[in-house]
Amino acid sequence: MLDFSGVHILIVLVVALIVVGPKDLPRLMRIAGQWVSKARRMADQFRQSFDEMARQSELDELRKEIAALRNNPISDLDKPIAPSILPPQDRPVPEAPKPADDAPAPEPAPESAAEPPATSKP
Numbered sequence: 836m837l838d839f840s841g842v843h844i845l846i847v848l849v850v851a852l853i854v855v856g857p858k859d860l861p862r863l864m865r866i867a868g869q870w871v872s873k874a875r876r877m878a879d880q881f882r883q884s885f886d887e888m889a890r891q892s893e894l895d896e897l898r899k900e901i902a903a904l905r906n907n908p909i910s911d912l913d914k915p916i917a918p919s920i921l922p923p924q925d926r927p928v929p930e931a932p933k934p935a936d937d938a939p940a941p942e943p944a945p946e947s948a949a950e951p952p953a954t955s956k957p
Contacts, residue, residue: 855863
């Protein structure tokens with residue numbers, strides 16, 4: 836957008852006064868004002884038509900969703916909710932993977948390292 840300061844506008848008015856003359860300057864300003872108002876109206880109409888198209892697109896999407904909901908049987912409500920959308924405290928805890936049958940069994944720790952020898956108290 837154009838950003839004119841007071842000095843810029845004053846320079847344009849002085850140049851217009853010199854070029855056009857004081858007699859025709861009010862008529863020129865009126866014509867320029869009419870052009871600006873026409874440009875603003877066209878911009879508003881464009882914005883309104885664009886907003887209308889966006890609204891129509893949103894309405895079309897909502898209509899499709901409603902039609903899809905109408906076509907789905909109510910029996911879908913009996914299905915369990917996907918675990919990914921449940922709160923963390925309600926999610927099922929996954930089980931640890933079981934070792935394969937051909938994997939070697941872990942070796943037991945030596946007895947001396949596992950427990951200190953028992954001592955008898957007198």
